[in-house]
Each structure stands twice: as C-alpha cells, then as structure tokens.
Amino acid sequence: MTPTHCDEKIEGHSYKDYAYSPVPVSSSSAVSDAGTPGKESVQLMNVASGKELCTTMSHTVGTTCYSEDMAEKGSKLVQFLAAAAGNICIIATGAMLGWTSPVLPVLEETGGPLDKPISKDVSSWIGSLVPAGAIFGSFVAGYLGEKWGRKQTLLFSTLPFLIGWTLVASATHFAQLYVARLIFGLALSIPFTVLPMYVGEIAETSIRGALGSFLQLFITIGLLYSFAIGPFVSYMVFWIVCAILNIVFFACFILMPESPYYLLSKGRKDEAIASLAKLRSKSEAAVQKEADEIQVMVEEAFRNQVSISDLFKVKANRKALIYTCALASFQQLTGINFVLFYMQDIFDSAKSSVPKEEAPIIIGAVQMLASAVTPVVVDRLGRRMLLVLSGIGTTVSLCALGLYFFLKDVQNATDVVEQISWLPVVALVIFISTYSVGWGPLPWAVMGEMFPSNIKAKASGVTVSVCWFIAFIITKFASNINFSFGSYTTYWLFGACSLASIFFTVFLLPETKGKSLQEIQNELNGVAPANPDSESGSKK
Secondary structure (H helix, E strand, O other): OOOEOOOOOEOOEOHHHEEEOOOOOOOOOOOOOOOOOOEEEEEEEEOOOOOEEEEEEEOOOOOOEOOOOOOOOOOOHHHHHHHHHHHHHHHHHHHHHHOHHHHHHHHHHOOOOOOOOOOHHHHHHHHHHHHHHHHHHHHHHHHHHHHOOHHHHHHHOHHHHHHHHHHHHHOOOHHHHHHHHHHHHHHHHHHHHHHHHHHHHHOOHHHHHHHHOHHHHHHHHHHHHHHHHHHHOOHHHHHHHHHHHHHHHHHHHOOOOOOHHHHHHOOOHHHHHHHHHHHHOOOOOOOHHHHHHHHHHHHHHOOOOOOOOHHHHOHHHHHHHHHHHHHHHHHHHOOHHHHHHOHHHHHHHOOOOOOOOOHHHHHHHHHHHHHOOHHHHHHHHOHHHHHHHHHHHHHHHHHHHHHHHHHHHOOOOHHHHHHOOOHHHHHHHHHHHHHHHOOOOHHHHHHHHHOOOOOHHHHHHHHHHHHHHHHHHHHHHHHHHHHHHOHHHHHHHHHHHHHHHHHHHHHOOOOOOOOOHHHHHHHHOOOOOOOHHHHHHHOO
16 A cells, blocks of 8 residues: 555545544554554544555654555454364264164163163153253353353363263163263253354354354264164263264364453453464454454443343343243254154154164254255355244144144044155155254354353353253153144144244344344344444445
8 A cells, every 4th residue: 555644635535534533542453652652543444445544643743654454364264163173062962962862772672781671761861861951051051151261161061971971881770871861961051051152252253153053063963973873883882982072072172262252351362362363364463453342342241240130131131032042942842852752653654664773864864964054054044034944844844744643643544644654754854954954053053142241151051041941841741742642733732833933033033144243232232333334234
C-alpha cells in the first residue's frame, strides 16, 4: 500500500469519508507504541471499500504516516483437526453405548462372565443407567469445564471411562455392571457438556456449524464400531477394543490448543493469542485484533459474578436455555432410543432375511453416512432448514411405522400387511437418515453457540441433564410403554412430538447461521445490529 501523508486525501476521498475508531488501550496490536509521549494511535476505516487503513498521527509537524497491510490468509485445518481430535472421545462414547447391543443378549442367554444369566429387567437397568448417571454428571462436567478449562476437562474424562471398562472386565455379578454403567454415565456427560463449548469457541463463524455437527457423526462411528465388532469377538476382546479408543483420544487431543475464550476469561492473554494463532494458522500479530474482540466480549460477560439463577433472571440466558432445552427434549422425543431398541422387531416384522447380528451394522452404516451430510451443508442451508427437513422425515416415517403395526396388531389385516411388508424397513431407514441429518447433530451445535462465556458451562450442564433425563425415561420404560399401549400407539406418540418439533423450529427457534457469538447474544437480548446491511452481508 502506498504511504500517505497525514494532510493528504486517500484514494480520492477526504477524511470525512472515513470512520474514526480508536484502537483499544489494552491492544498490543497498535502500529505505534502507545506509551511513547507525544503520539497517539488511531484507526481510519474506509467505509466505502471496507478496507482498514491504519496511520500514525504525530503532533510533530511534517511527520509522514505509513500504513501496513498485515492481512494473512491462514487456514482452517487446525480447527478441523482440533474438533476431530476432541470428537474421538465421542467415538469412544458411541462404542460404549453400542456395547449393550451384542453383549446383553449373551448375558441374558448364558450369563457370559457373570455367575448366572440376567433377567430382562436387569438388562433394561444395565441399558438405562448410563443416561441416569449423565443426569447428575452433566452438572459436574459443567463445573469442571469452567474451573479446569475445556481441554483439561475433556482429557480428564479418560479416567472415568477406563474405570468403567475395568469394572466391566472384572464383573462376575450384574451389580458390578450397574456401577460400571453409572460411571460411564458420568464419563459420557463430560464430552456431551464440554465438547460443544470447546468447538463453538475455537471455530470461525463460517465453519462453526460444520464442526458443531461432528458430534453426531462421530457417535455414529462409535456405534458402528461396536455393532461391527461385538458380535464376532469374545467378551474380553470386545471391552479391550472399546477401552483403547479412550487412550487414542487422550494421545491425540493432548496436542490440541485450549479454547482462547477460556484462557482470556482467566486473564492468560499471551496463551490465548498463541492458541488463536495456532487455530487460525496465522502469526500472533495477525490474530491480535480477533483476540482483542474476544477479550472485550469475555470481559463484558465476566464483569459480574453469575450463578445458576442468572440462567433464569437474565433475558438472553433464559431465552437461550429454553431454546436449547427444547432442542434436547425434541431430540429424544423423536423416539430415537425407542426405535433403536425395537429395531430387531422391525426387521422381523418385515420377514427380513438379514441375520440379527448384521441388522445393527446396516442401521449403523446408514446413520454414519447420513450424519456425514450435515457438516457439509449446515453452514449453507442453516440450522432451521435442516431441523425442519429432519422433523418432516421423522414424522412421516414414525406415522408409517405406527400404521403398519396398527394394521398388523389391531386390524389383523394379514393380506394388506403382507403386501406392504417392505414398509417398516423403508420407514426405519428414512427415520434414521433424516434424524441423523438434523435432530441428531444440531441441538449440540446450537448449544455451543447460544450462551455467553460466563454462563455457558452451567447452561450446558442443565441442557445435557434435561436431555439424558428424557433418554433415561424412554430407555428404561420403553418396554412398559410398548406393552401397555401397543407399539403403534408409541410410534404415533413420537410422531406427534416430531410434528411439534417442526412448529417449534419454524415459529420460535432463531437462526444462528453466519452470526458471530456476539451477534447471537445481541439478538437474544433484543439489540438491533448497529449496521443491519453489514450484518446481513456477513451471513451470506
């Protein structure tokens, strides 16, 4: 850029065409030394072109002012790597959740390593104690994420996971499996609470939705991992291949940077700048402006000490909590756990020739492939559109399943049922696919975007607790609901909830695509953007 003199016009414009914005006193990115007597630093912004022209004005007459283009292109690769490394913990979580699919039938038939076979009731408790542990563990996870930091808390989750697998390995009585599954619930709550916070804070706006939707993709990888290995190996080999995933996570994620938001909240600015530079693949000087903006946002958020009651007293927090808890509730009320629980019944009803060991593998593969779509399209189509499309798919497929079982179990329409024997499997595939594109990943992505730094840990704990409370109820009492009301009624009930999720998304849920974390907070507070044209342009 050509140097200019302080008393000259720049590129045909007078200085009246430029907006004056002082560089923050705390910023170390000022071109001149703010501590030098007789000099002051200002920033001149070309409103017409959007380019920033920095010049140093001197009280000394005749001094020439120079501006330097410090822009660096950078890269998003490290952000993708950090999000992927963090989500290896989610793969381990998915493998742990999928462990029951091949193992519980063995424990019910022969007892496996236990002293005797277990009952159906014991089996249901083993399956449901993970979400029960997560209900309370989410509050612990939120506290640790705020106290220790996002990275250290996620790394810590390795310990309870390994304790749980040790108990599984040495179990000779089902009570020990109860304890192991409760500990797994505590361990699971850590990544589900803290990882969305971490990913939301390290990601640039343009890829925040994609990285936030990794959680659903990676958990389906973990489920498929269990479904594909568990039926074909021994009890001992299976727990080893599941437990090793936690060690792989620790080895990979320990190399990743901490959240710059957390570091700035603790006054560790140099570390935050270094973290931001690594995440953006830029020099520290090039990320200084972004670091200053984050610091202003964090300082404003942490100006007052907050308690969990502020989630309900502060307007923006209250609205965000309602949105995220509703999203988490609808995620479970689509009936995903119920459908997966009775997946084999659906295959049997269709008189499918697929062996029971292979059916979960097929569904796991469908889940994984569908979940891979969301990171690619979410920052183009937006959260709301994908949630609406997902809600339509789950509603239609659940109603179809309910209709099939109504004709089969109530109407005894044998001829009709035989003619549409293909319907339950097709409906199941549509349900899994559409759920995995929207309602599976996006509640977690939005949760990482909605709250300011000072309340995010507490809010995430509440949201995750609500999610797993509903999951516990559905997982534990699915068989009771099915027995009392019939599977068709249950499918239709979940279909009605899916329909309600569409109306919630269309009429109540705000869109977060293309908005910075500060813009989201402004919208929740009812603050109009200072420059609407500029904001709308950032969303494109």
